[in-house]
Amino acid sequence: MGVIVGLDVGTTAAKAVAVDTASGWRTSANAEYRLDAPRPRWQVQDPSAVLAAVDTVLAEVARAVGDRGGGAGSSRSAGGASRARPTGATGELEVLGVGTAMHGLIGMDAELRPVTELITWADTRAHAEAAELRAQGRATELLERSGTPVHPMSPLTKLMWFGRHDRSTLHAARHWIGLKDLVLLHLTGRVVTELSTASASGLVDLAARDWSPGSLDLAGVSREQLPDILPTTALLELSSAAADRTGLPSGLPVNSGATDGPLGNLGTGAIAPGVAGMSIGTSGAVRTVVPEPRTDSRGRLFCYALTDDAWVLGGAVSNGGLVMRWAAETFLPQADGTARDAEALALAAQAPPGSDGLVMLPYLLGERAPLWDPDLSGSYLGVRHAHGREHFMRAALEGVCLQMADLVDVLDGVTPVTEVRCTGGVFRSGLWRGVMAAALGRPLVPTDDAEGSALGSVALALLATGRADDLTGALAQVAPAGGADEAVEVPEADRATYARVRGRTLDLLRGYGELAEHLADLADARG
Template sequence: MSDRPRAVAGRGDAAPPAEIVIGVDVGTTATKVTAFGVGSRWRHTVVREYPLLHPQDGWEIQQPEVILAAALGAIAESVSRGGASRVIAVSLSAAMHGLIGLDTDLRPLTPLLTWADSRATDIARRLRAEGLAAELHHRSGTPVHPMSPLTKLIWFAEHEPELSGRVRAWVGLKDWIVQALTGTQATELSSASGTGLLDLNTRSWSPETLAMVGVSAEQLPIILPTTAALGLTRAVAPRVGLPTATPVVLGAGDGPSGNLGTGALRPGVAGLSIGTSGAVRTVVPEPYVDPGGRLFCYALTDDAWTIGGAISNGGATQRWAGEVFGRPDSGADSSTDEQTLALAATVPAGSDGLLALPFLMAERAPLWDPTVAGAFLGVRSRHTRGHFVRAAVEGVALQLSVIVDELDAVHPIDSVRATGGVFRSDLWRTVLAGVLDRPIVVADGAEGSARGAAALGLIGIGRAASFDSALALLPGPDTGTDRLTNPDPALADTYRRVRADFPRLLSDLGRVAELFRPAAPVPARSG
């Protein structure tokens, strides 16, 4: 992934409007900053990309300073693209579950450990074996998994005690950006609810959990509402081209923001997003922790909560399959997404019996077992490159279908609003609609989380009183461009048969996970 800037042309009305609200979506591999015309269809998106680093097996890290520079650069360009428009607020969304240790000067002592970092796998397994996982999940809404800051903090205490002792503050990705923009060390309820350290009942850090992981509340940011507004500092304001004290609204995590931005807010509607990873969420009015332990519960606001499940292996799975099963002797363009998806589209539904369990990175929902490795099942000599790519797409959709089934048990899901670059592909849309056997509406634009952030920004500065009124001030650039895909009955019937066995296959693979774990290295003999 390159760190070069990439701009997406403005859309909708030709001229920038009088007022703009800026939604900042700090993601895993890119920051997307969208300027939204208030009460206008005008918008403009700027993208800054950066790498996800893998220094050791299971380590998935990033440099906080690199992400901050990307965010500031994208905000500055977004402001300049708005011309004479007045920016009334900057509002934030960010990837959840990251962890950074800061020194006494509040500078990074550690890299950003992203949600994908699985170094705390043994910690999570131990907490489950000790019978603590269910209690921690019920208290916080966050499943026990190496993604969570809770397990990462224990890992630092046990593996890096000297470094851990020098940490003045532990913060997440959003908190790091908030600190840089406003000079205030603060988090918000949504990001806090994804740490594993929150008490859902009190909406504050849990003393019992903090004592277990060995950190104090003074080492963590204060928790503010997702609509809280702070002011841009005098030091940062000129770097982004805005006046000092411009409101910076904290916003929510990227998943909850995505539900808001795509309008997936009413009971029975699920918000589904696929990027590098993927997730399905629905909104409920108060915290809910399912007894089976498969769903997370993260805040959007104090009285709107998202429940659902996230998978670690989303669009990246299809890209991996295209690269691995591409033709190496056909030139640099032989395995582009478009070409591999076109090839996969020639393969019948069900991939002629080939089934992918797409666990390339430590998986999250629905098993929450990061040790389970992926597999292709039913491989035969008739299977071609197209079969493997299509099976990868179908495997991701099947994973998401298990989460939708879990949400069905809470409130029946009748439709899905989807967002993500993969849905530019007809294959992704038809496969997902067929597997879920529900209509899929691909929400207009790729700014779901940024639009959700902008909506919270309007509420935070008092320009809107509700989600609906905020979204009404941020209309899409082209009315009626949401794309509806109804399930094809024949595809739905084929996938229904596969879905019937899929949960059992997941459980079976979990039981034989030991077969897929690397053997310990054999020490060399001396002499």
């Protein structure tokens, strides 16, 4: 048995974790990159910056594995980098599992050079195309067929946008691929995708596990422009070029892997019936594993693949940790970097639960589940003279937590949720954990690791290589030693407070509706 490397390429950072399943030894690396907004509604990234971060984190864990082997399990590449040999002995590299964020889209020319930026899930330029499909009554049909809600996040609507607004680029692109496909191309030289990424595109027929002709017609692309769909347990090989960049061994098996949401469930142990996985990074999501594709009757939830017989039902919010970061930048403009994040949490903690009646609707980027409205705007409600920066800061955090609690309730209406397991850097904070647990009103169990999706890549790679018979067995091999397995304890008074806040939010919204009617009457009288 050797070391398994899990890669998680997210919205603002790439993470890699290496795990020796025999000894429990682990190491990890992280590299950040920017999310750019060159125009209103656009949220894009430079593909080269993302791929440079991938190389950086893989090189770092490769060095750590080589150093741990004391030279016995390493060699030198032509460039002089330490390279661990995949001989199968304990401490040496065995396989690389790959996970990425979903819904990305990038056009490539015939020479596999980008002709677009990486258009991320947060990009809502295709809002009119999504709205048109909904107005035509096609949203339910498309969701049931593809598992992906009709929303400008999806590659389906993004491709429709190119067909209407940038046909020259649409025609210049020989290939249309996602973030996962870009990373696999970078690592293996192959233009392929896998079922998890494809199932989040809006372009797949889940029953057939293949591209949907009807969706391709809507998107204006041909089957030949899209990559072949592999199982999430498929094995490829690391190219010699990637080996030279990272110090990993050429020919190292590369598991095609899945997307970050389903892998987050796996990595945090949220794969049993009744257990939901919650992750909060830049965005956020709640998901539970079901044995076959399914959706809810009101079209509020997605359904994406983890493996062919394990599907993740849930919803994603666009406004997760970015809301607190926005609040920190707005209300603490003089602070900087990680110090600002800590100062923001300290300031929020000064306000009482419920923020003395101040409520934030955290829709800074519109919203996905359960509302699926990219045009929603965020706001603070119930502002009073006594409210200070600490109240605005805490209300931002509470707004995210209450939105996530609403999503858990929607999921519980489709399949029972008895426990929520959470992952993400925000949950290192006791304030985040406490507010979320109180808002949920049901057990919240933090994992001891903020790298749930990367660990999920490790576990899925174990299944892909035959080192485990099923997902449960794979998870057992990578479960963090000493992991937290107790629910967060919160005062009953806090639970009651947040239950009241939910009701107060509805009352405030009704009040503002009455105000809008009153102002409309005044306008009519003046006219």
